[in-house]
Amino acid sequence: MKILMVHNAYLHRGGEDSVVEAEIALLREHGHTVELYARSNDEVAGMAAPTLAIQTWWSQRTVRDIEQRVGHFRPNVIHVHNTFPLISPALYWAAARAGVPVVQTLHNFRLxxxxxxxxxxxxxxEDCMGHLPWRGMARACYRESRPASTVLAGMLALHRGIGTYRHKVARYIALNEFCRRKFIEGGLPADRVVVKPNFVDFPAPEAAERSGLLFVGRLSAEKGVATLARAMALLPEAQLRVAGDGPEAGSIExxxxxxxLGNLPGSAIHGEMSRAAALVLPSIxxxxxxRTLVEAYACGLPVIASRIGALAEIVHEGETGLLFEPGNAEDLSAKLQWALAHPERLREMGRNARARYDAEFTPEVNYQQLMAIYREVVSS
Incomplete structure (x- = not known):
């Protein structure tokens, strides 16, 4: 197949960017021809506010670029990861006019x-669930800016109104069943939302002595860093290594x-996960x-996570890790204390985690899932 990948990269590199790169590499390894149409939020700097607003709603540049790419490359499918803000939903209309089906991965709840x-x-x-997001606009939920929130709300209102999301996307990819249910509850057509998780390509870990706890990720409020800090303060005997940086770094000092440990490259993260006793994922x-969770499973590392959203679905209590009440430092502290007191049970959970990775989250399993989606939209 020929696949045109589309992605609006963020100002700060994150998990979505890694997923795009990994999927492109996976498809090319299997002999498919892949081109990438990309924009970057670096372009926003210096752009006039009215110009950015118009591009967010409907980018004529995207329409021209996609028409040219499709005419030259002739892809079988266009796989979109992120269109916000510069590519815009105009992409879907350009693809429809060219007769190329669109697959959209839903990495977050922006819609x-x-x-x-x-x-x-x-x-x-969930105040805006299933409604026009006027509450989010009034509360300045996007970047704490009412003008920016108004632009984003206008984009959603426009494209919901003209049927972009209901009629111009052949398949949406949700990353798990919990997210699939949320998107359907929010108004996406149920028959067009399928599940395909993220994947990583990590070799099986070598047998090694494991010790200590590990946190990997951005040190930001939504990641539950404050909860983690309070829980660790209750466990002065515990050892926690923290890989990452962000605005909440001061709370764990x-x-x-x-x-x-600061920000670490992938190889170093793999090494840390292969030595730790458990990964802590305290998101609120x-x-x-x-992807951190899948990486942990690949490394045979059990996960101690918040009982919230998809985490409660992906982490099986007592089998591949432990769950605690989100935001509850005392509950997290108790789970960490139990985990450190039962190293053999943790090792067993780690073995179960690796087995689940082998069954569900390897590149080959993911490739088969992705190709099934592509074939279905192309044939229909």
Whole structure:
């Protein structure tokens, strides 16, 4: 097949960017021809606000670019990861006019929530679910800016109104069943939303002595860093290594047993996961499908996660990890204490985690799932 990948890269590199690169590499390894149409949020700097607003709603540049790419490349399918803000939903209309089916991966909840997190004031908020997001606009939920929130809300209202999301996308890919249910509840057609998780390509870990806890990710409020800090303060005997950086870094400074590693490359993350006893994932929002979790499973590392959203679906209590109440530092502390007191049970959970990775999250399994989606939309 010929596949045209589409992605609007973020200002700060994140998991979505890694997923795009991994899927392109996977498809090319299997002999498919893949081109990437990309824009970057670096372009936003210096752009006039009215110009950015217009591009967010309907980018004529995207229409021209896609028409040219399709005419030259003639793809069988266009696979979209992110169109916000520069590519815009005009992409879907350009693809439809060219007769090329569109597959859209839903990495976050942007189509349903202005901040894409279903999170407000540190708590889950679904006030805009299934409605025009006027509440998010009034509350300045996107970047704490009412003008920016108004632009985003206008884009969603426009494209819901003209049927873009219901009629111009052949298949939506949700990353798990929890997210699929949320998107259907929010108004996407149920028969067009399928599930395909993220994947990673990590070799089986070598047998090694495991010790200590590990956190990997951005140190930001939605990741539950404050909860983690309070829990560790209750466990001065525990050892936690923290890989990552972000605005909440100060909340874990000076806590006994906590050692910051900073941002690490993938190979170093793999090494840390192969040595740790458990990964801690204390998010307070509906994580769609953190690659960190799949990486942990690949490394035979059990996960201690918040009982929220998809995490409660992906982490099997007592089998591949433990669950605690989101935002509850005392509950997290108790689970960490139990885990460190039962190293053999943790090792068993780690073996189960690797077995689940082999069954569900390898590149080959993911490739078969992706090709089934492509073949279905192309044939129909």
């Amino acid at each position: 349903l929530c202005l901040n894409a997190l279903f999170l407000r004031d540190g708590k889950v908020c 000076g806590i006994p047993g906590v050692r910051r 929002w509906y994580e769609n499908f953190p």
